Amino acid sequence: MIWLWGAGTLLLATLLVAFGVQPFFKWVWRFCTKWVIGLALLFILNRYGQAYGWYVPMNPVTTGIAGILGIPGTIALVYLYKGNSY
Template sequence: MEPIAFVAVIGCLIVLLLLMGTPLKPLRWIGQAFIKLVIGALFLFFLNAAGTNIGLHVPINPATATIAGFLGIPGTAALAAIQYWIL
């Protein structure tokens, strides 16, 4: 997609939201999901930083960040166990 087209689409969406108002509940869910995704990526980053001593590395991608973010510490521990013992 061309950069000009991308900016035009974003601009139209902003104008549409300003004219019609924002539905708060879906935006709240999207915001919470994004925050959980970022927290999951941070969990994986700290796991990788601490796991370098024992040769543990869990890749940080959208799937693993989502699992770690929505399941929290137990999900991160499960990813570490799968990476260490199974893969």
């Protein structure tokens, strides 16, 4: 298991050297911002959608999907979880 951490650290260091620190942190910032937007979308959906039977659990995968894909991704998540609730 420790070799996996070592390999991940080596990969991260290689990417930082190859592409530079600033573009890497810009990418991380953009990803985190989209993740928080996805969290907000799912919060609003779960808060106001329960009247219609809509509920999507908030976990890192679903918030990432909702953040990266936006409103169409959130609608797809509702469709997927609504179909499994019967």
